[in-house]
Amino acid sequence: MKTIRSLLLVALGCLFSSLGLAExxxxxxxxxxxxxxxxxxxxxxxxxxxxxxxxxxxxxxxxxxxxxxxxxxxxxxxxxxxxxxxxxxxxxxxxxxxxxxxxxxxxxxxxxxxxxxxxxxxAMSFAVKADSPLQSLKDVVELARKNNGLLIGTPGPQTLPSMIMVQLSKKEGVKLEDAAFGGDAKTLPALLGGHVQVGAIDYSAIKSSVEAGKLRVLAVCTESRVDFLPNVPTVQELGYPLPYVxxxxxxxxxxxxxxxxxxxxxxxxxxxxxxxxxxxxxxxxxxxxxxxxxxxxxxxxxxxxxxxxxxxxxxxxxx
Incomplete structure (x- = not known):
């Protein structure tokens, strides 16, 4: 009887497997x-x-x-x-x-x-050199207003920071333009070298520069504050919606x-x-x-x- 039962269990297992019910x-x-x-x-x-x-x-x-x-x-x-x-x-x-x-x-x-x-x-971020007088995204807006425009280093048009800049420009009535470097590898040295006053760079690319005291982050382009920059506001907190996450x-x-x-x-x-x-x-x-x-x-x-x-x-x- 046990042998028959065992054979039945094996047969049922094979049947279920053949029906696609295997783990x-x-x-x-x-x-x-x-x-x-x-x-x-x-x-x-x-x-x-x-x-x-x-x-x-x-x-x-x-x-x-x-x-x-x-x-x-x-x-x-x-x-x-x-x-x-x-x-x-x-x-x-x-x-x-x-x-x-x-x-x-x-x-x-x-x-x-x-x-x-x-x-x-x-975590895409807006960053400046550590010794920059710009202390906030509001300061960036006021500088653009004062100078009738401001170039910001970005990966290029239609990227997240560029789209945020378009929205920010429209809301604040200022002119923010892309200095399109094509990626973080080129934006970072341009920012450190003073070729642009503000750079939009993924935090992963500037972490070492921030920790070395060379750069400061003004805002991050995320839904909520990030664990590794708890004191840095999001652009949403500052009143500028994210086009996407x-x-x-x-x-x-x-x-x-x-x-x-x-x-x-x-x-x-x-x-x-x-x-x-x-x-x-x-x-x-x-x-x-x-x-x-x-x-x-x-x-x-x-x-x-x-x-x-x-x-x-x-x-x-x-x-």
């Missing part, structure tokens, strides 16, 4: 990063993959698929099988490619992706089953509360910022609509 994951999960290795997005994804792997029977493996404005990696996830084995770790640009249609055409749109969980947020999160294809979304969402929530992961984020000067699937989807759609409105008002869709 997920049965094989490694690929986490697509749409940028080259070594950047903030990649390093954050690798920290997340390492932490997730400790709670799963199979590893989470990062695969870099850069190019075409992050849409190559985004397209891989959007077109993947909805089985949970191909996921994406994306910034907003990869999640809402259609709003950048004035630059490139993507093979997918926001609705082809399923937001699973927000993980972290980067510079977040990083996990995505899957749009038809990913609800049970897999829930399992992954719960696992990410657990990891983002763990001291080891939080410590890794602090070492990267990244703010841990968890949102569940529903809240994250709402945030992504809000930011997509804000970007669409902003770019339309700038006339970028008419060119």
């Amino acid at each position: 997920y994951p049965e094989k490694p999960i690929t986490l697509i990063v749409p940028y080259p290795a070594g950047g903030v997005t990649d390093l954050t994804a690798r920290a997340l993959a390492d932490s997730l792997s400790k709670h799963l029977p199979q590893p989470v493996v990062v695969l870099n698929r850069p190019g075409a404005g992050a849409t190559i990696g985004g397209g891989v996830v959007a077109s993947s099988a909805p089985d949970g084995y191909t996921l994406g770790f994306f910034p907003l640009a990869a999640a809402v490619p259609e709003v950048f249609r004035f630059r490139y055409t993507a093979p997918y749109t926001t609705t082809d992706l399923k937001p699973i969980a927000s993980v972290a947020a980067t 510079s977040s990083l999160g996990v995505f899957g294809p749009k038809t990913l089953p609800a049970d897999l979304v829930k399992k992954l969402e719960d696992l990410v929530a657990k990891v983002t509360r763990e001291p080891e992961f939080i410590g890794k984020m602090k070492s990267l000067t990244i703010q841990t910022s968890f949102k569940d699937s529903a809240a994250y989807q709402q945030a992504v759609l809000r930011d997509r609509d804000n970007l669409e409105t902003f770019f339309r008002e700038q006339g970028l869709y008419n060119k």
